[in-house]
Amino acid sequence: MALTGLLTIMGTIVAGALLLQWVAARARRDRVVESQKIPFLGGSAPQTHAWQRFHVRYYSMTLLFIAFEMEMMFMYPWAVVYVAEGVKALAEMGMFLAILTVGILYGWREGIFRWQ
Amino acid sequence: MLERLAARAPVPVFVAMGRDRAPAVERLLQSADIDVTATPRHASILLVAGRVRDSDQAYLDRIHDQLPHPRATFWWGDEQGDDVDEAQRAASFDDPVISLRALYRNLISGAHASETHRLADEPPAPWRGKGDHGQGGEGMMGGVPYGRMMPMPPTPDIRDGLALDVYTTQIGPFMPYWPAGLVLEVTFQGDVIQSAEVVHPPYPPRDVDRVPFDRLLHETTALAQVERARAAHHLVCIARVLSLVGLPTLSRRAQILAVRVRANERVAIEPLRKAAARAGLRAALAPGLGRIDDRLARELGGPAQRAAGDAIDDRSDNPTYTRLDFTPVTQTKSDCRARLAQWFNEAEQALALVSAAPDAMMDQGALVEAPWALRAPPIDYRVTELLPGLEWSEALLVLNSFDSAALCRMAPLEVP
Numbered sequence: 042m043a044l045t046g047l048l049t050i051m052g053t054i055v056a057g058a059l060l061l062q063w064v065a066a067r068a069r070r071d072r073v074v075e076s077q078k079i080p081f082l083g084g085s086a087p088q089t090h091a092w093q094r095f096h097v098r099y100y101s102m103t104l105l106f107i108a109f110e111m112e113m114m115f116m117y118p119w120a121v122v123y124v125a126e127g128v129k130a131l132a133e134m135g136m137f138l139a140i141l142t143v144g145i146l147y148g149w150r151e152g153i154f155r156w157q
Numbered sequence: 158m159l160e161r162l163a164a165r166a167p168v169p170v171f172v173a174m175g176r177d178r179a180p181a182v183e184r185l186l187q188s189a190d191i192d193v194t195a196t197p198r199h200a201s202i203l204l205v206a207g208r209v210r211d212s213d214q215a216y217l218d219r220i221h222d223q224l225p226h227p228r229a230t231f232w233w234g235d236e237q238g239d240d241v242d243e244a245q246r247a248a249s250f251d252d253p254v255i256s257l258r259a260l261y262r263n264l265i266s267g268a269h270a271s272e273t274h275r276l277a278d279e280p281p282a283p284w285r286g287k288g289d290h291g292q293g294g295e296g297m298m299g300g301v302p303y304g305r306m307m308p309m310p311p312t313p314d315i316r317d318g319l320a321l322d323v324y325t326t327q328i329g330p331f332m333p334y335w336p337a338g339l340v341l342e343v344t345f346q347g348d349v350i351q352s353a354e355v356v357h358p359p360y361p362p363r364d365v366d367r368v369p370f371d372r373l374l375h376e377t378t379a380l381a382q383v384e385r386a387r388a389a390h391h392l393v394c395i396a397r398v399l400s401l402v403g404l405p406t407l408s409r410r411a412q413i414l415a416v417r418v419r420a421n422e423r424v425a426i427e428p429l430r431k432a433a434a435r436a437g438l439r440a441a442l443a444p445g446l447g448r449i450d451d452r453l454a455r456e457l458g459g460p461a462q463r464a465a466g467d468a469i470d471d472r473s474d475n476p477t478y479t480r481l482d483f484t485p486v487t488q489t490k491s492d493c494r495a496r497l498a499q500w501f502n503e504a505e506q507a508l509a510l511v512s513a514a515p516d517a518m519m520d521q522g523a524l525v526e527a528p529w530a531l532r533a534p535p536i537d538y539r540v541t542e543l544l545p546g547l548e549w550s551e552a553l554l555v556l557n558s559f560d561s562a563a564l565c566r567m568a569p570l571e572v573p
Contacts (some may be wrong), residue, residue: 074278076222081196083332084173084216085340086281088325 101153108144164262167192171200174337175207176360182206183412190254195333197223203230213330218275227264227271334401334553336564348548353541358568362561370527380517383525384507389415390528391504397557398497402441407433426505447493447555454491456536457563464499465491471526477519493558540567
């Protein structure tokens with residue numbers, strides 16, 4: 042019984058989707074031509090296909106951001122444990138931060154803090 | 158009912174600025190009946206203002222094809238569109254708003270058929286993969302997707318050693334905030350311009366701006382007329398920058414001031430300047446952006462030279478001006494800020510000269526500097542040398558901090 046209900050719902054959805062597509066196709070007066078699919082460049086056309094790769098400059102900044110996100114995520118539970126553990130927890134967190142600092146130094150050397 | 162309501166909305170128009178466009182084009186763009194769109198995708202009517210070079214016809218056709226249906230072209234100028242319907246053209250001295258509105262109404266109702274596409278319906282850069290649907294290639298993500306290696310930059314990246322691909326594309330000639338007619342081939346590395354080449358030079362300044370200066374060559378002309386033309390020219394340049402930095406209301410004010418100056422009305426520029434300063438205009442223009450060296454400033458002449466600190470102005474040697482104690486105003490920094498301030502100062506000074514000597518006449522052939530120096534030879538410096546290292550928004554600001562004559566001289570001259 043449940044299966045019949047499920048199938049009915051799915052059938053209705055598929056039929057509805059096909060109907061909408063058919064209506065949309067009928068309503069469209071003219072089909073989309075290639076010129077309408079390319080980006081607007083003031084009248085010029087792109088010389089390469091849209092799948093050409095190019096440099097996303099913010100990626101290194103993003104990596105750094107994620108690294109520090111994770112650091113903060115570990116610091117919340119650490120703050121709770123620190124009360125009980127004392128200096129030992131502080132030393133452990135110090136080591137963790139020291140490792141992350143190497144990441145910063147690496148990023149620094151790679152020039153990710155240079156804003157163009 | 159819906160169609161009638163839709164037809165009452167502002168007419169969405171994309172404007173392709175040609176050469177010798179009507180002086181009223183700026184006013185039209187400010188009209189409440191017209192909604193000037195930033196891209197053709199949101200427009201119903203392609204307004205071609207002025208003449209378009211033959212070489213730009215394909216660009217115009219592509220923009221035309223990018224308009225969604227229903228669409229129509231409207232020609233505004235004297236020499237074009239003679240073969241098209243009366244409803245789709247206006248002479249340069251006409252106000253086309255009524256015609257545009259009627260055309261839009263007919264487009265919406267279906268009385269005017271939507272125009273079909275003009276360019277061949279084929280992709281400009283086809284994907285030549287191997288699969289049934291053009292997909293694939295060799296390697297991950299189709300590492301050799303075009304049947305050739307992906308283009309890589311010729312030099313290793315200086316910043317992080319990742320030599321990812323540069324992106325090269327042509328931009329122009331018909332875009333908002335873009336020198337009309339200019340086509341650049343720009344190579345981006347990320348969001349930074351790595352290099353640029355001029356493909357087509359910009360259109361020369363409009364004839365209408367030159368009228369009083371040309372007249373002075375042949376007959377006695379009023380100083381007021383010349384100086385009003387100068388102030389209006391500078392105000393239009395200022396309006397462009399204001400609009401570009403996101404101050405459309407102030408830009409509109411500057412445009413209206415330019416129209417009023419041309420109509421011989423008394424106007425004050427100082428309130429506009431103060432309002433722009435309050436709105437944070439200086440913050441929008443980074444100090445040092447678009448700085449040019451003294452040699453280029455000297456070769457450019459005009460406001461760009463005076464913005465670099467050289468008090469050189471042909472008017473200094475004109476007796477009509479010396480009687481009015483004319484001294485050129487200057488700036489020192491020679492960057493975008495300085496050139497904008499120079500336009501403000503010179504426009505104010507021009508109007509002050511008009512107030513000081515409303516009836517002064519100048520003899521035929523008197524030496525007066527035009528707001529540009531078009532007949533000066535082209536200079537050995539390309540506008541493209543100013544762009545590398547800038548982000549796109551900065552590049553647009555730098556381009557718009559020069560008047561069209563200066564841009565023309567920094568780009569190779571047009572072959573007629």
